[in-house]
Amino acid sequence: MPNVIQVKKIIVSLLLSTLFTTTINAKSSISHQCEKIQQYTMGLKYQQQSAEIHALQLQSYTLATLRIEQYLQQHPNTKDIAVVTDLDETVIDNSALLARDTEKCHDWTSWDTWNEWEQKGNPSLIPGSLAFFNFLNERGIKIFYVSDRSQENKSSTLSTLKSLQLPQVSAENVLLYDSSKQQRREKIRKDYHIIMLLGDSLPDFSSDFMTKQSKAEREQAVLNNREHFGKDWIVLPNSSYGTWSKDHLKAWDKPLN
Numbered sequence: 678m679p680n681v682i683q684v685k686k687i688i689v690s691l692l693l694s695t696l697f698t699t700t701i702n703a704k705s706s707i708s709h710q711c712e713k714i715q716q717y718t719m720g721l722k723y724q725q726q727s728a729e730i731h732a733l734q735l736q737s738y739t740l741a742t743l744r745i746e747q748y749l750q751q752h753p754n755t756k757d758i759a760v761v762t763d764l765d766e767t768v769i770d771n772s773a774l775l776a777r778d779t780e781k782c783h784d785w786t787s788w789d790t791w792n793e794w795e796q797k798g799n800p801s802l803i804p805g806s807l808a809f810f811n812f813l814n815e816r817g818i819k820i821f822y823v824s825d826r827s828q829e830n831k832s833s834t835l836s837t838l839k840s841l842q843l844p845q846v847s848a849e850n851v852l853l854y855d856s857s858k859q860q861r862r863e864k865i866r867k868d869y870h871i872i873m874l875l876g877d878s879l880p881d882f883s884s885d886f887m888t889k890q891s892k893a894e895r896e897q898a899v900l901n902n903r904e905h906f907g908k909d910w911i912v913l914p915n916s917s918y919g920t921w922s923k924d925h926l927k928a929w930d931k932p933l934n
């Protein structure tokens with residue numbers, strides 16, 4: 678029969694062994710999580726760090742300005758016209774939040790850090806956006822910011838947009854999530870003729886695009902609406918998140934030697 682000292686040794690050894698196994702499991706789960714996060718880094722780097730994306734953003738806003746100038750030339754006496762824009766990754770850049778979460782191996786695609794970002798975050802402006810919205814404002818065009826940010830954080834979002842000096846930022850012109858984007862566009866259309874839509878995600882443009890569509894359905898909807906792109910629909914690039922992110926890559930069928 679083991680004596681008291683032997684029993685104590687056995688208990689301590691069992692405890693140490695349990696602690697060791699728990700630590701190993703925790704480390705392996707953290708490392709698995711970190712590995713999973715790595716899949717996002719190339720897209721996020723392109724979105725935040727590439728000069729090419731800034732060039733594309735400037736290009737989008739240059740084209741948008743040109744199209745509005747053309748519209749105004751063709752409709753000199755027009756009234757009650759509006760431009761509708763999405764916010765995130767269209768007007769403002771939230772990549773700092775995604776970079777912070779990636780650094781901490783936190784999977785931000787669960788969107789559980791977004792709420793605090795809406796309240797306390799400091800997004801920057803997408804290149805070209807401020808000049809474009811000031812141009813619209815000077816021409817007397819109504820601007821509606823239509824975003825799926827939360828209603829509960831509306832005062833924070835309004836403060837963020839005001840601190841970035843964006844024009845026409847008011848409770849009436851910033852329409853946050855309370856219905857689908859299509860329903861909010863229909864509400865605007867009761868009083869205004871929408872002459873342009875801007876966004877980084879296809880549902881920013883039409884109910885022809887839905888987040889639950891398959892890749893083939895989305896591509897078909899793009900082809901069906903091809904006359905809008907670059908004309909009255911201006912798409913901003915976003916390589917950091919989107920409905921495409923769960924799709925699989927298509928590989929060359931030739932075996933690798």
Ligand SMILES: [Mg+2]
Pocket residue numbers: 763764765766767876877878
């Ligand atoms: Mg967006």
